[in-house]
Amino acid sequence: MRLTAGWLAQWLAQGDYCSIALGENCLVLDSQTETEEIPFDDWDGAIDVHRGVLWGSFELTSADQEYCWTVHGLPWQQCKAFANMLLEAYRNWAQGRVEKLDNLLPEMLKRIDSYAEAEGYLRESSHRQLHRYLDNALASTGLTRELAGSFRPLAFEKVEPWLEGNEEWVEEANSQWLEKETEKWSSWFDKFESSPLNPSQREAVLINQDHNLVLAGAGTGKTSVLVARAAYLIANQQCQPEEILMLAFGRKAAEEMSERLGAKVSDRIKVATFHSLGTQIIKAVESEMPSVSPVTLDEKERAKWIAQVLTEQWETAASAKRWQKHLTQWRIPGFKAENSMEKQAKSEQLAAWVWRHIELIGQRGANKSQLVESIEKHDNESARARMKSELALLWPCYRAYEQHLKANKQIDFNTMIQRATEYVKEGKFMPPWQFVMVDEYQDISPHRLALIEALCHAGGKDNRPTLFAVGDDWQAIYRFAGADVNLTTGFEQRFGASHITELDTTYRFNSMIGEVANAFIQQNPNQLKKGLTSFKKQKRKAVTLLCQDLIDQELAQLASQQKGEVTTLLLGRNNNQRPEKLKQWQEKWPHLGINFMTCHASKGREADFVFVLDVNRGVFPAPDRDTGLAACLQARGESFTDAEERRLFYVALTRAKKHVWVCAEPQKPSTFVNELIDDGYPVMNKIKRVKAKQK
Ligand SMILES: Nc1ncnc2c1ncn2[C@@H]1O[C@H](COP(=O)(O)OP(=O)(O)OP(=O)(O)O)[C@@H](O)[C@H]1O
Numbered sequence: 001m002r003l004t005a006g007w008l009a010q011w012l013a014q015g016d017y018c019s020i021a022l023g024e025n026c027l028v029l030d031s032q033t034e035t036e037e038i039p040f041d042d043w044d045g046a047i048d049v050h051r052g053v054l055w056g057s058f059e060l061t062s063a064d065q066e067y068c069w070t071v072h073g074l075p076w077q078q079c080k081a082f083a084n085m086l087l088e089a090y091r092n093w094a095q096g097r098v099e100k101l102d103n104l105l106p107e108m109l110k111r112i113d114s115y116a117e118a119e120g121y122l123r124e125s126s127h128r129q130l131h132r133y134l135d136n137a138l139a140s141t142g143l144t145r146e147l148a149g150s151f152r153p154l155a156f157e158k159v160e161p162w163l164e165g166n167e168e169w170v171e172e173a174n175s176q177w178l179e180k181e182t183e184k185w186s187s188w189f190d191k192f193e194s195s196p197l198n199p200s201q202r203e204a205v206l207i208n209q210d211h212n213l214v215l216a217g218a219g220t221g222k223t224s225v226l227v228a229r230a231a232y233l234i235a236n237q238q239c240q241p242e243e244i245l246m247l248a249f250g251r252k253a254a255e256e257m258s259e260r261l262g263a264k265v266s267d268r269i270k271v272a273t274f275h276s277l278g279t280q281i282i283k284a285v286e287s288e289m290p291s292v293s294p295v296t297l298d299e300k301e302r303a304k305w306i307a308q309v310l311t312e313q314w315e316t317a318a319s320a321k322r323w324q325k326h327l328t329q330w331r332i333p334g335f336k337a338e339n340s341m342e343k344q345a346k347s348e349q350l351a352a353w354v355w356r357h358i359e360l361i362g363q364r365g366a367n368k369s370q371l372v373e374s375i376e377k378h379d380n381e382s383a384r385a386r387m388k389s390e391l392a393l394l395w396p397c398y399r400a401y402e403q404h405l406k407a408n409k410q411i412d413f414n415t416m417i418q419r420a421t422e423y424v425k426e427g428k429f430m431p432p433w434q435f436v437m438v439d440e441y442q443d444i445s446p447h448r449l450a451l452i453e454a455l456c457h458a459g460g461k462d463n464r465p466t467l468f469a470v471g472d473d474w475q476a477i478y479r480f481a482g483a484d485v486n487l488t489t490g491f492e493q494r495f496g497a498s499h500i501t502e503l504d505t506t507y508r509f510n511s512m513i514g515e516v517a518n519a520f521i522q523q524n525p526n527q528l529k530k531g532l533t534s535f536k537k538q539k540r541k542a543v544t545l546l547c548q549d550l551i552d553q554e555l556a557q558l559a560s561q562q563k564g565e566v567t568t569l570l571l572g573r574n575n576n577q578r579p580e581k582l583k584q585w586q587e588k589w590p591h592l593g594i595n596f597m598t599c600h601a602s603k604g605r606e607a608d609f610v611f612v613l614d615v616n617r618g619v620f621p622a623p624d625r626d627t628g629l630a631a632c633l634q635a636r637g638e639s640f641t642d643a644e645e646r647r648l649f650y651v652a653l654t655r656a657k658k659h660v661w662v663c664a665e666p667q668k669p670s671t672f673v674n675e676l677i678d679d680g681y682p683v684m685n686k687i688k689r690v691k692a693k694q695k
Pocket residue numbers: 193195196197198201216217218219220221222223224225472475507508603604605606654
């Protein structure tokens with residue numbers, strides 16, 4: 001059936017179309033030049049019939065109300081009946097779909113209510129799930145949003161915003177919840193630590209997005225937040241202690257965390273290092289403990305094994321020649337030309353250098369020709385020859401290591417973490433944890449992250465564990481061992497549904513240490529900007545540059561000033577800086593609580609007073625960090641000179657609560673000391689540099 005304008009009307013009328021007909025579930029409109037089919041889906045199902053002086057016209061609107069079609073010059077007597085016939089056809093078409101919609105609407109509304117009225121923080125994963133369900137349900141009816149809205153306006157008014165996303169509503173609901181929850185737990189927050197938690201710490205404890213990162217500078221209470229969050233989850237009955245997994249880097253850190261949680265929260269929380277977790281997973285699946293090589297586990301065994309491998313290598317003429325040739329152009333840490341080979345092989349520094357490369361090569365999982373290829377593509381063209389030469393020295397050590405593991409049927413940490421990750425991914429190990437928490441997240445390596453991701457994806461789509469990580473990109477100091485700080489700075493891109501909370505107040509150190517440390521770290525524009533203020537304000541300078549051989553005197557003075565017990569940390573770039581007089585000082589001034597450790601080991605620690613030792617040229621920053629093979633094996637390169645060493649120095653400075661002494665020799669202060677003096681940092685300078693000897 002068709003309704004068409006007469007020839008005169010077609011000639012006189014200025015409408016878009018001059019003829020309308022009913023097609024198969026569509027309208028067919030003809031203009032002078034073309035025919036257009038409008039599926040019922042695209043039409044809003046209404047016709048405005050207008051009467052003109054001579055003729056009638058139809059006005060039809062698209063389902064999304066964006067477009068209008070007009071048919072002019074129609075014979076008026078037939079207009080109404082024709083329009084009714086079209087509407088009847090449309091209603092018949094729509095009836096089946098609307099029935100489907102009617103069947104689905106109660107469930108759609110129920111799901112919306114159960115999401116929107118759920119107690120607690122509204123997570124993005126549940127939001128996405130709801131959105132997906134509503135989208136699919138509507139699609140299954142065959143109706144467009146507009147049509148569904150026009151047939152069931154009341155019910156659909158509630159559904160429509162959720163199909164759009166309704167992000168603003170969720171944000172508002174979450175911020176209202178946060179306000180109420182903060183209020184509800186206010187006195188608990190006041191008393192949990194010796195001092196009340198501040199607003200940003202409270203927020204960090206409460207927010208419960210799928211993936212949460214607390215990103216904050218040194219001494220802002222990240223560890224306090226981690227402990228408080230575990231306590232809150234249990235106190236709020238969100239989980240049992242056994243459902244929390246707390247991951248720490250290193251056994252010592254894990255032990256300290258375990259003690260702290262045991263004392264403050266519960267000793268049923270699982271605290272693990274990545275390695276102990278890997279062992280547990282493998283043991284659960286294979287029913288026996290994985291056999292981890294003593295070379296991996298024990299520093300002494302490792303040193304012995306490395307000495308043996310090096311000695312064997314040097315016994316071969318070709319290999320010995322390769323080492324000698326390398327040393328004519330480049331240095332190797334711990335390798336001193338004047339030492340005998342026997343002594344060389346036992347050098348701690350050399351062993352550390354060899355081991356670090358073995359680990360990095362293992363983490364890369366590449367064969368020799370792939371490594372050569374990446375050296376050839378390395379940005380730093382001038383370093384490529386050195387990298388290749390180092391690879392030639394170190395590849396045989398790596399191969400020897402692989403063979404050693406194979407011969408003894410043992411694995412190392414890399415393999416262990418990878419195997420554990422596979423078991424979780426394959427569902428052979430079902431993690432019992434609902435909340436995975438990670439301390440020092442900035443030091444995460446891709447392998448460890450893969451394990452965390454596997455844990456957080458276990459449990460099916462509806463029951464995934466939540467990740468809560470605390471970290472500070474300013475304190476990322478394990479790039480040399482395979483960590484990748486980009487995994488912290490790119491947290492959101494990596495995880496999607498995530499929330500990042502920043503903590504703005506640092507409690508450990510006073511404002512004068514803060515001024516020096518914060519300015520120093522931010523010289524590198526690639527570090528994330530953080531507004532950090534010190535809780536303890538002071539005007540008196542709190543960083544002193546000191547001649548190394550005056551430490552004795554300074555300690556004596558400090559000892560006479562301090563009447564009560566205090567803590568003092570002597571920090572070295574590495575163990576070589578352990579002072580010979582350490583024991584003597586400890587015995588002479590026990591109330592100073594003097595301890596020595598490396599800057600790396602001091603991570604997470606604090607003391608009233610800190611002496612950073614031997615900040616001299618060639619020591620701190622450690623040289624050659626960016627020009628050897630390691631630079632090619634490590635995570636993406638960094639353009640800023642000594643970026644990681646700068647972060648390490650920041651870690652050292654920020655261990656102190658009251659005062660820091662940066663100690664150097666006047667003849668050879670390092671670039672860091674020179675920068676503190678020359679760039680006008682607020683420090684007390686007691687070093688008179690001897691310029692003539694500084695070449
Ligand atoms: N709200 C607070 N009020 C007062 N002191 C606090 C508060 N929060 C934390 N502290 C104290 O600040 C110090 C640093 O806290 P914590 O060790 O948790 O910081 P952090 O961010 O983990 O430090 P870093 O990253 O440097 O290891 C601790 O002595 C802690 O007790």
